[in-house]
Amino acid sequence: MKLDQFEAWSKRIASWSKAYLAGLRRRPVRAQGEPGDVLAALPASAPENAEDFETIFADFERLVPDAMTHWQHPRFFAYFPANAAPVSMLAEQLANTIAAQCMLWQTSPAATEMETRMVDWLRQAMGLPQGIRGTIHDTASTATLAALLTMRERALDWAGNREGLSGQPRLRIYSSAEGHSSIDKAAWIAGIGQDNLVKVASTGPLDGMDQAALRAAIAEDRAAGYKPAGLVIVTGGTSVGAMDPVAELIAIAREEGLYTHVDAAWAGSAMICEEFRHYWAGAEGADSIVFNPHKWLGAQFECSVQFLANPEAQVKTLGLRPDYLETLGQSDIVNYSEWTIPLGRRFRALKLWFLMRGYGLEGLRDRIRNHVAWAKDAAYEISTIDGLAIVTEPRLSLFSFAAQDDAATEALLQRINDDGRTYLTQTRHKGRFVIRFQIGPFECTREDVMTAVKAVRELHSTATS
Template structure:
């Protein structure tokens, strides 16, 4: 029920499941609890120590009537916390950082609390225009030219799918308005490498290219796409009557943070009118650092850049930036204009529903705005530089370790250090067993969390530094843990 003179909802209205006053009290309680969780996170194990099904078994059914926030907080403690892998923990070195800065969380809360619906400019002008402005701010902070226009998607996976659909439509002169790819000849080819994130292959398959039309271009010893091999693959496909369509560049790959050489690859792509998608999901945060931009040389030549502030920068899932040069093409592929969404503002405003897959849009730009405002870009940059320094420190420790069995598997380009401990005389299988043994002993102990991954056909361990609260002392402790775990695993080999 609303007060007609002010339009406001009075507290205590019995038709509401929760009144604004109850929300205020419960919200304070929850924020206090979350602040305590973050403040005390170091006392928790990093990796969840539960067995499959344990969390589900512990979940109480909701009460028939209204329950209380205190009950829920106690269930968070008892049911959820034991089942949390605490990626905001300073000893989290797994995956890539999935940072949720407290400032960004407040922005996300504001977004949900405001309850806006982004289905057209008119349905929420602020949601659209704040997103436009924030994407412009970030573009400038990254040193990208004004040629780029940006929006925010949920994930890099969605962004890759959107981009490959746009590539397909460019190559087929908008086949979607006719028989689609089913009526198109010759077959279209997508190029990437075996280092590409799984979402790239998934996007190519979902965009209708077909697994046989996804090429894995040869890489150099540093896992980067070789331009000569790319050119050869393109020429081979042309000779065989196929149509090169898109290349997805790994700009900071998931395995070893390899950077495909953008400029020579994009120049070849231009020669053959091939769409270029730059997947900088993780590494895009490094664009914020002028001294790291050499890794992105040639980025202005690509068609789409994707990077996720929700990884290293810390803008809280989900926040994936999607920058394009040719907005007209994007809109032509993605637009829909049902009558109920038409408005007098059409033609003067951005309609973000025409920039991607979903219709309903969250107010994601608020969390980027909050983070930039409350933390400040220089503090964010200082944190990223701290992580780069910590990675270099760990690399040096490993390279100069008295135990010569430690190896850095691939050059450290950013904040991830990929390692193996290789005692002499082991077969490939024994070495894999050894690697998995020492890393699992660390992960299962809960004191730190690392990711084992296969590289060049053998297991290695990724140490991905960059949780918000990871300081040098945490990396030092980790290195101690790694040495101890590897020593114990080596002893177990003898036994």
């Protein structure tokens, strides 16, 4: 493709994108096809000769949009959002055009220095103290892995990287039973092992980690000859929005010499609103915090920010600077590839710059406050439906509900998602099958939320009439 064709097609794709976003409310939220439909429509082998782009784009229109679950749909109330504010999309277009590999300062000075500034803008916006620094990862899963690797190396005095794990003390990591599966996977990849990830029971109205149970687990492990290394604290668990008592857990960790990581992947965005910061009171004392601007804040996926009280331990764990990656004459330069796992890095800070300037912090706060208020409204409306009950009250914009038994709840969820007006997902809470309702789409309105509630009401009534 020549540059003049590139320009023309860029304009055409921009027009298509506008129409797609404007028409999302007319589409079913969840993909309606069957497994294998797209695969069967794709040729078994690549073409030997170039094809006309008109043909390629026509095939895209024919095959792709109707076979996608529409994550930007204003009634996508499943999982957590992967929002893409329009201004963030434009930043991504520019980053894609420049197409830099931002591994070092010298390969991308603007990307490196903008990352430093954007992380600090977010630190200030979230009420964290001066001196905390950070970096941008692809996802919270990667940031959590970086934190667990740091826990491992710190506990072993960095002997793991040097000598391997064979013959080293058996490490223990502690996490809430409400922690995300990415913590489990990080324990696997870090060589710590699933059996050494101790999941502490949750308790109380917010399903937070039981402090007495944590103390008992640490004492038991020390008596057995294990080496406690770190604690993962949850703010806004994926299942039902569990909130650990952050300050109290950090105090225990300090007493025990444990490295702390706060997983606030979803809920962290709400901390730009001062009135929600009680949910993670004490987080400023953590060694590491992760949150995903690509969830609730509107930065296009992927964009995960990790704050570090002192980056030195993580850089010592992950940093590697062979001769061919040196920046000559600049030995103390910041290269964020030494703070993160991959060497290769995208220009992710650009979309944060565009986003915060394009909406302003107050504009972003308004959206989050609306979503929290609408979640309370939706939970109340569902609580008035005969045969349905709220199982977990709204934690920020997430709540759960259920029918009279698991079978009825599962059948209702299937009807809701087949209907297409909204998309909800399931989890289990204390052994009970429940439906999660999480409000977070960047462009949703209260009417969208009430449309989803109406669908729940109608589809439940149809089954019980």
